[in-house]
Amino acid sequence: MRSASVNNECYAQVVAKANLHKHILHASHDLHKHISRTVNEFEHSSLQSTFGWDSDISFPKVLGDVIESLAGAIFVDSGYNKEVVFASIKPLLGVMITPETVKLHPVRELTELCHKAQFELSKGKGFENGEACFTVEVKAKEMSFAHTAKASDKKMAKKLAYKEVLSLLKKSLDS
Structure with missing residues (x-):
């Protein structure tokens, strides 16, 4: 919290x-x-x-x-x-965060999910055309989920990449 x-x-x-x-x-x-x-x-x-x-x-x-x-x-x-x-x-x-609305940071949530399910998590960072780039890939059983995000700063690029891979992984696990 x-x-x-x-x-x-x-x-x-x-x-x-x-x-x-x-x-x-x-x-x-x-x-x-x-x-x-x-x-x-x-x-x-x-x-x-x-x-x-x-x-x-x-x-x-x-x-x-x-x-x-x-x-x-x-x-x-x-x-x-x-x-x-x-x-x-x-x-x-005001009421920023409550126990009902709290969400884990996508980096933490994906890392914990991969650890628990024993998925392989890899990441990489760099710069392209003056923007920070961050790539995240998860190998889950027979599937692979990857995303590269670009942003003005590396923290945002990292968060966006993790958020997207987390979303893709969750959709796959739900179906």
């Missing part, structure tokens, strides 16, 4: 939903463009009401840092009172 809700992606989504990104002061034109593009993409996605690992959007780390900075400032200003921090931040966060 903790790793699913206390992560940069969830915090960044909270910042985008609350329009707090408009209050970030910085001198980088590229960062401003990246934040604007990401928030716009998020606002037009179907994931606005979800949290966790479903997002295919790569949020700039600075967005998640906003929540951590707010919590830290409130913690210091309140005389190091955790209850005040929680009471102040909770309305902003």
Whole structure:
């Protein structure tokens, strides 16, 4: 539960939903463009009401840092009172993850599934035309499932590749 809700992606989504990104002061034109593009993409996605690992959007780390900075400032200003921090931040966060809605990160879920079922899992990474590439392949009995994902950063490429192979593997196991 903790790793699913206390992560940069969830915090960044909270910042985008609350329009707090408009209050970030910085001198980088590229960062401003990246934040604007990401928030716009998020606002037009179907994931606005979800949290966790479903997002295919790569949020700039600075967005998640906003929540951590707010919590830290409130913690210091309140005389190091955790209850005040929680009471102040909770309305902003809302109900991000509950036991009913929690999902494992696709990397963890596929890794655990392969280990349990004794499937062979292989992976590779690299760069192509300035984009991060990540390939995942699972050999399950007589079948093989593979996918290569490209993204602006290697963490997102890895997540997308694992997510796709996990989906293919689950469909195969269900039929």
